[in-house]
Amino acid sequence: MKLTGKFIEKDGKGHVSLIPDEPEDMWHAYNLICEGDSVRASTVRKVQNQTATGSSTSSKIRTTLTIAVESIDFDTQACMLRLKGRNIEENQYVKMGAYHTIDLEVNRKFTLTKEEWDSISLERVDQACDPTQHADVAAVVMQEGLANICLVTSSMTIVRAKIEQAIPRKRKGHAQQHEKGMQRFFESVLQSIIRHVNFDVVKCVLIASPGFVKDQFMEYLVQQASKTDNKVLIDNRSKFLLVHASSGFKHSLREVLADPAVVAKMADTKAAGEVKALDAFYAILQTDPARAFYGPAHVEKANASQAIETLLISDNLFRIQDVAQRKKYVTLVDSIRENGGDVKIFSSLHVSGEQLALLTGVAAILRFPMPELEEDEEEEAAGGELDKDAS
Template identity: 75%
Template sequence: MRLVDKSIDKEGEGSITLIPEEPEDMWHAYNLISEGDSVRSTTIRKVQSESATGSSTSNRVRTMLTITVENIDFDTQACMLRLKGRNIEENQYVKMGAYHTLDLELNRKFSLRKHEWDSVSLERVEISVDPTKSADVAAVIMQEGLAHVCLITSSMTLVRAKIDVTIPRKRKGFVQQHEKGLAKFYENVMQGILRHVNFDIVKCVLIGSPGFVRDQFFEYMFQMAVKLDNKVLLDNKSKFMLVHTSSGFKHSLKEVLQDPAVINKISETKAAGEVKALENFYTTLQCEPAKAFYGKKHVETANEAQAIETLLISDNLFRCKDVNLRKEYVNLVDSVRESGGDVKIFSSLHISGEQLEQLTGVAAILRFPMPELEDEDSEAEED
């Protein structure tokens, strides 16, 4: 997603202009636009015109229109958002108050105006504009003297660094120069990884090469990590995975991503945090029921006691028509974060999100047991 313009006042009112560039961006747009917001974009409108003789002709004209959104339809197959609402700005082709449907598509600029941009919406904009924040897989594709450091999101690959070093050939009398050149190359690749891979987000780093280059590099990197006591690399050693590629060029990444072992590893990383959190929730619910609760009322009570360690919440709840109810969920997210809790916002298009929906869409794992919430349940059942 490309951010074109952002104009928000101190009260949180204002507009943001965006251009969706990837299929994933349409999903972000769907999560950002709520009923009651106003959206401005170009559209095609059928216009009837009457000639002097009384005959009428209809033409399709492109015009800029601003509507107040009343209905949102997301076509996941065509990657298109259909917004229906009333026109709220003077237009030579569309009367004020007339209904129109705006189609938001890839590479079509739109401006979104809200009465209040809350923290959840602003965070969504930040993630969509900076895809590195959602890239949970990294890859280093290399051969002697050439390497590409890439970040992979669910819909795109970003080359973050290209390392190109001339290494003297390994021949009689030049062995030392060859080894020096190789060490310099490996050092540059290691620095590229440290600079561009955020290990707080990235859950898997693939290192691919022909021959034994990947193995030699991996050995060099961890020898240096031990020598320099580099905690970042040492703590994340288990995230690295060595795979074979035919070259060090970017197109070899395609081979890596088709490797069954890699597919298995990557499928674990996609929404892995959410899946694990949901598993933890079910386990806690079975083993320590006083530390796991779901439903808005119980979760809010636990939050008042600052007892929430992990909040599990569906992005569907932020699309509710009731503005006040949405605010309550946003306040819940902000409050849990302020008290040091972890917040996992689940995608309703993901299987784990669907499971959470069955538990009312909001659940929490607590820091300490709250048996009084269980007592409330049993009292309610008795009544």
């Protein structure tokens, strides 16, 4: 994402002009744009023209519109962002107040105006425009007959291809059928890697599986690269890293990204930082539960005592339509940072973000134990049981 202009007044009102460079930038735009904001961008409008004889013709005209956003649709597969709203600036083709849909496009500038730019939105702009944030990782999570080829970016886990093939079982005298099946399967996976992994961008390719499937596949990949003289694979062989996974399904990625060898290899990527923080939270929850809490009520009480060392929060909470609720979470983040705490904002489209969503989307690791919060939790649970008994 390129930042071409920025003007924010002291009261927080202002605009930024951005040019998306790649499809993932649409995810950043989706997190920035809220209902009630205005967006100015180039769009295509169908215009009816009437001739002197009374016949009409229609043509498509490219024009620049400014709309007050009323609805936002994000297609996660195509990484497309569609905005719908009323036109709020004079235009020769579109009447004031008329509805129009704008599709934000890669390499086309748009200007976003907000009544108030909060710290989270400004941080998102800085993150989107910082090229060091795009430290991408590719992952192949596989087992016999099943493979998921994923791209793990700083914001999303995208499944680029899913390969499912029937592999004949090993039987006495028929082991050759199993071998042929595995060779066909490995060839499909290899072709998918060549097609979907851009080695100019990707720093690390994780090959993960239970058992020895990953080792067998890596052996096959090296053989095929030498046989076909595939310079891309040969030159990037050092980027491949073999790690253990419990299965070939997408959810196994969480444990893959938590592997110490993987963390060391891609320590500078945001994905690893999120998984590490979530694992630390789970570990403390088991060993020292008075230092790990989740849920808005407990986290806010802990923050009131300046007890939060690390906050784990989902970006979903900054997209909710209730302005008061959104401001509450922004204030929480600002407060924790002012008190010297660390804040990890999890992407809801990332594997670790999906895990955090199961814990209400907000959790905290505390600097010191607060057993009184545990007591509050027990009292609330007991109160709930009494209510049930009464009914």
